[in-house]
Amino acid sequence: MIREKETTLYLGPQHPGITGNMMVKLKVQGDTIVKAATHVGYLHRAFEKLIERRNWIQAFTLLCRFCVPEPDPMELTYARAVEELDNREVPERAQYIRVIVMELARMQSFMLWYAGQAGSAGLYTLGQWSVGDRNYLLDLFEDLTGGRIYHMYIWPGGVRRDIPEGWKDKVLRTMDYIEKRLFDYNQIMFDNTIFQKRAQGVGIIPKDKAIEWGVVGPPLRGTGIKSDVRIDEPYEVYDKLNFEVPTFEGGDIWARALVRKEEIKQSISIIRQAIDQMPEGEYYNKVPNPMKWTVPAGQAWAKTESVRGEVGFYVVSNGTNKPYRVHVKGAAYTHGVTVLEKILPGQNIADVSFIMNSLGVCPPEIER
Amino acid sequence: MENDKNSQKIVDYIQNFARKHSIFVLAYGTGCGAIEIPATMTSRYDAERFGIRGAATPRQADVLLITGYLSTKTLKRVIRVYEQMQEPKYVMGFGSCTINGGMYYDSYNTINGLDQYLPVDVYINGCMPRPEAVISGFVKLQELIQQGKAENGKKYRENLEHYRTNQKKIIKNWRMPDYNW
Amino acid sequence: MNELINENNLLKKVATAYNIKGNVIRDRRVEVFANKELVSSILLYAKLQLGYVHLAHITCIDWIEEGDFELVYTIWSPVERIHLFVKTRINRVNPEMENIDGIWDQANTYEREMREMFGIQFPGLIGEHEFILEDWDQIPPMLKEFDTHKYASETFFTRPGREDAQDVRETLSKRSGTDVPDFAKKYSRET
Numbered sequence: 001m002i003r004e005k006e007t008t009l010y011l012g013p014q015h016p017g018i019t020g021n022m023m024v025k026l027k028v029q030g031d032t033i034v035k036a037a038t039h040v041g042y043l044h045r046a047f048e049k050l051i052e053r054r055n056w057i058q059a060f061t062l063l064c065r066f067c068v069p070e071p072d073p074m075e076l077t078y079a080r081a082v083e084e085l086d087n088r089e090v091p092e093r094a095q096y097i098r099v100i101v102m103e104l105a106r107m108q109s110f111m112l113w114y115a116g117q118a119g120s121a122g123l124y125t126l127g128q129w130s131v132g133d134r135n136y137l138l139d140l141f142e143d144l145t146g147g148r149i150y151h152m153y154i155w156p157g158g159v160r161r162d163i164p165e166g167w168k169d170k171v172l173r174t175m176d177y178i179e180k181r182l183f184d185y186n187q188i189m190f191d192n193t194i195f196q197k198r199a200q201g202v203g204i205i206p207k208d209k210a211i212e213w214g215v216v217g218p219p220l221r222g223t224g225i226k227s228d229v230r231i232d233e234p235y236e237v238y239d240k241l242n243f244e245v246p247t248f249e250g251g252d253i254w255a256r257a258l259v260r261k262e263e264i265k266q267s268i269s270i271i272r273q274a275i276d277q278m279p280e281g282e283y284y285n286k287v288p289n290p291m292k293w294t295v296p297a298g299q300a301w302a303k304t305e306s307v308r309g310e311v312g313f314y315v316v317s318n319g320t321n322k323p324y325r326v327h328v329k330g331a332a333y334t335h336g337v338t339v340l341e342k343i344l345p346g347q348n349i350a351d352v353s354f355i356m357n358s359l360g361v362c363p364p365e366i367e368r
Numbered sequence: 369m370e371n372d373k374n375s376q377k378i379v380d381y382i383q384n385f386a387r388k389h390s391i392f393v394l395a396y397g398t399g400c401g402a403i404e405i406p407a408t409m410t411s412r413y414d415a416e417r418f419g420i421r422g423a424a425t426p427r428q429a430d431v432l433l434i435t436g437y438l439s440t441k442t443l444k445r446v447i448r449v450y451e452q453m454q455e456p457k458y459v460m461g462f463g464s465c466t467i468n469g470g471m472y473y474d475s476y477n478t479i480n481g482l483d484q485y486l487p488v489d490v491y492i493n494g495c496m497p498r499p500e501a502v503i504s505g506f507v508k509l510q511e512l513i514q515q516g517k518a519e520n521g522k523k524y525r526e527n528l529e530h531y532r533t534n535q536k537k538i539i540k541n542w543r544m545p546d547y548n549w
Numbered sequence: 550m551n552e553l554i555n556e557n558n559l560l561k562k563v564a565t566a567y568n569i570k571g572n573v574i575r576d577r578r579v580e581v582f583a584n585k586e587l588v589s590s591i592l593l594y595a596k597l598q599l600g601y602v603h604l605a606h607i608t609c610i611d612w613i614e615e616g617d618f619e620l621v622y623t624i625w626s627p628v629e630r631i632h633l634f635v636k637t638r639i640n641r642v643n644p645e646m647e648n649i650d651g652i653w654d655q656a657n658t659y660e661r662e663m664r665e666m667f668g669i670q671f672p673g674l675i676g677e678h679e680f681i682l683e684d685w686d687q688i689p690p691m692l693k694e695f696d697t698h699k700y701a702s703e704t705f706f707t708r709p710g711r712e713d714a715q716d717v718r719e720t721l722s723k724r725s726g727t728d729v730p731d732f733a734k735k736y737s738r739e740t
Contacts, residue, residue: 013445016395016424020402021442041681042442043399046475049690049697053474061471068400115406132411149403149496211603211627214655225627232630233577301578301606301623301632314608314621327608338655364400367681441683468708474698476690477682480705538704540684 004030009349013042017120017353022336022363024356028349036344036352038337040367047368048326055321056082057155057290064150067330067365069112072105073306074313074328075154080235081302081315082156086295088285094158095236096278100171101144101153102304103267103274107178108137109307110264113357117257118189120353121198126188133181136174143167158284168275175268186261199253203343203355207251213342214334217309218263219359222256224249229305240277243270253358294321308332308360330365337366380516387430387456388510389419394429394453398446399436401463401496413499420506426452431509434486436496437465437478443485444539450486451547455521458509461491462502470495484534487520555629562599563633567591580634585620588637589647592622596652601626601633604652607659609667613693617641618667622649644669666691 011017011024018024023039047066051059063078064071076098083090090098111134115127138148143164145151153160189195205215207223220227228245230238246262248255287293297319303312309331316325339359344352397405408415409422423429426449438446450459461482464470469480482488489512492505512518524531528547536542556573563581564571567590571581583591595601605623612619622635639646648671649656660671661680668689679685688695722729 013442014394014396014426014449016422021396021398037677041679041683042439042445044439044441044477044681045437045472046477046690046697049695050472050475053698065400068403112406127406128410131406135407135412138407148498212653214604214653227627232627299621301634303605310605312606312623314606314623316610325608325610327606329606333658334655337658342654444683469705473707474701476695476697476700476704478705480701481708484706534706540686 006034011352019116019353019356019361020363022361022366024340024344024352026344026349026352031348033344033347033349033352036341038340040336040363042367043364044367048328051323051326053322055291056293056295056323057287059323059326060152060155064152065364066328066368067306067308067332067362068149069362070105070109070307071150072101072154073304073311075152076102077302077304077311077313078315078326079154079156080304081300081313082295084300084302085298085315085317086156088157090158090236091282091285092237093279093281094283094285096274097159097163097283098154099236099238099241099274100271101151101159103271104137104140104171106307107264107267108134108141110260111137113260113307113360114185114189116357117354118195120357121195123188123192123195126185129181130185133178136177140167140171140174143170155284155287157287158282160284162283171271171275175271179265179268182264190257190261196254198351198354199257199358200250201252201254202347202351203253203358205251205339205343207249210251213339215309215339216331216334217305217307217360218256218259219335219339220309221245221247221259223251229303229310233303235304237274241270241273253354256358292321294319306331308362308365309335328365328368330362332360332362332365335359336361336363384514384516388513391418391420391506391509392423392428392430393420394426394432394449395422395424396432396446396449398434398438398442399463399465401435404496404499404502405433405435408499408502413503415499415503415506418503418506418510426450427454429453430456431458431460433460433462434466434482435462437463437470437472438482439477440479440538441477443479443535444544447485447535447539448544450524451545453521456518457521458489458513458518459486459520460505460509461488462505463497464493464495467491467493479538485531487523487531489518489520556631559599559629559631559633563591563595566594577631578634579631580636582636585637585639585646588620588622588635589649589652591635592624592649593652595624595633595635599626600628603627604655605632607656607663609663609669609691611641611667611691611693613641618644618669620646639669646671648673650674665689668692 006027006029009026009028011026013021013023021042025037025039026033027035047062051062063074066074111130114130118126141151142148144167145153205219205223210220210223210225224247226245226247231245243266246259248258295317297317299316301314303310312329314327318324407413432450466482472478473480490505490509492501494501553573553576556579560571560573560579567587569581569583573579601624603625605625608621610619617638617640620637624633646669657676660674661676663669665680666689718729718733
């Protein structure tokens with residue numbers, strides 16, 4: 001006999017625990033969730049309609065703002081799709097620089113993830129440390145590209161300008177510093193009984209249904225399935241670099257946090273190898289008059305591994321100087337709507353924010 | 369009992385001094401500019417030495433920080449949140465999208481200027497503004513408070529008809545509570 | 550060539566089972582063209598028999614001159630690591646397409662968005678009508694005939710520019726007393 005009646009709660013757009021500007025509508029009985037529905041649309045800017053009004057190079061100003069915590073994978077995927085349509089080669093030095101930029105973007109996004117994940121469990125110290133150290137990585141970006149958050153640095157054909165003098169040494173020094181600090185972060189978060197008891201056994205994604213539901217990225221590697229775009233379909237120079245893809249069993253929040261903890265260490269190792277192996281040479285395969293550049297007609301699909309999972313761009317061209325259709329798939333499209341609605345029933349209200357942070361739900365990616 | 373002019377000046381000075389050194393910002397990231405707020409509040413660009421910290425609900429907040437563009441769906445919720453805040457209350461427009469629409473000027477879903485729908489005290493320009501720019505915006509707000517010029521809560525209450533006509537032009541399904549406190 | 554053996558095998562299996570055309574675009578990309586009635590059967594066959602268990606993306610392209618929508622279903626196999634595109638065309642006036650909600654759950658989200666943005670009807674699709682937009686009363690906004698600039702300038706307030714707004718190059722050359730340099734004359738929209 002059920003004694004409590006069902007109430008509807010709106011974990012609405014203005015809430016200190018929710019990741020971004022979205023709403024989760026919950027039907028609860030007491031403290032247990034019975035049904036969940038995601039409502040998005042608060043951040044819709046009609047990107048795909050706006051890109052059809054800009055030409056191929058002007059679209060880069062819009063692309064960075066698709067997913068706000070990690071703008072670089074979007075630029076790289078669009079550049080790769082346009083290079084496939086235009087049959088344009090990228091020089092090798094540019095490929096190494098692109099790999100370094102992607103791994104730095106991955107690291108700075110994980111630093112922000114530390115703040116969100118630990119903050120929703122009540123461990124606020126970790127957020128102050130990791131976001132404070134993230135500023136060193138943003139300083140590296142500012143030396144290279146001129147901006148802290150939105151870079152617009154990766155163009156079809158290479159990168160926009162060469163690396164400045166002394167940048168490589170600065171990167172290596174920053175990597176040494178962050179490697180020492182990682183020990184402190186992991187001790188606060190992973191040796192902590194509060195975090196362990198809250199994270200183990202909560203928000204489980206079953207292993208046999210994970211790929212069918214469309215789970216990608218660190219949540220998929222947290223269920224025990226080894227799948228990463230960098231080894232499934234290697235792009236740029238990832239096939240020449242030596243790195244591992246960590247996987248852990250369990251499918252709960254604990255396993256996903258362990259995956260991300262190991263991935264930062266792998267990123268540091270990739271950056272060190274790439275700086276070591278980088279050749280001299282050209283950095284840009286020049287596009288003739290970028291404002292009037294036309295791309296031959298066709299359709300292309302390119303995908304890369306962003307911080308949250310796989311990011312894919314479907315680009316259609318009809319031979320003019322403006323894109324005909326650009327359709328973006330972010331990892332949060334399936335994580336935030338389908339997977340969240342399937343794993344929330346049965347959990348407590350206090351765990352909603354915790355689960356959303358571990359899945360990596362980012363609303364600007366869902367509704368563009 | 370009314371104070372005479374000189375003692376009113378002293379009372380105002382103390383009142384504004386207290387208000388400007390404890391500004392509570394509502395925890396609401398409305399747009400893409402919200403990515404520089406964690407950086408402003410943590411160790412390198414520490415905004416808490418100015419007295420700025422986060423507040424969880426609108427009833428406890430002083431400042432509504434509109435970080436970036438506003439879609440029409442969010443504008444309806446922002447108006448409701450703004451009307452729940454107690455006076456004195458301030459609005460800061462963050463980024464160039466609040467000034468003239470920014471790079472989304474031709475989008476069918478984003479508004480082009482915040483001034484028509486809510487009264488704004490300080491604009492911070494940039495895309496997006498650096499943490500130093502954010503702190504300089506807060507310092508300008510502190511100067512306005514000290515001089516007694518940040519009275520936009522009263523301006524909203526007195527010109528309610530003007531703001532309501534503008535808001536109802538773009539929000540079609542108007543089912544919101546009346547503003548009568 | 551060695552890499553394209555799997556792709557050619559896949560194309561042969563699907564094309565002979567359904568008597569449809571297709572081609573191998575490059576390594577790891579195969580496309581087939583089908584009528585709209587065969588699409589859900591091809592997807593179910595690929596998922597259950599060939600191991601293509603991951604639905605990556607569903608796209609809709611608006612070809613306004615030819616008068617139809619093109620739908621592209623992208624699926625992927627974790628074993629063979631090949632992307633298979635199933636492409637079909639539906640009519641642009643009163644468009645209707647079959648609902649593949651039962652094969653993959655995440656197709657529900659894609660179809661709700663296409664119903665809202667393009668106006669395509671999916672009989673049997675259960676989900677709230679408003680996914681992204683709220684109280685929208687114009688034509689579906691992603692169609693090519695919807696002019697977003699005109700709608701935005703009529704609905705929203707536009708702040709006028711400064712009265713003394715000049716071209717940047719002329720202002721700088723006046724201020725510094727030199728001519729406009731050569732590199733600034735070339736990359737311009739007029740020349």
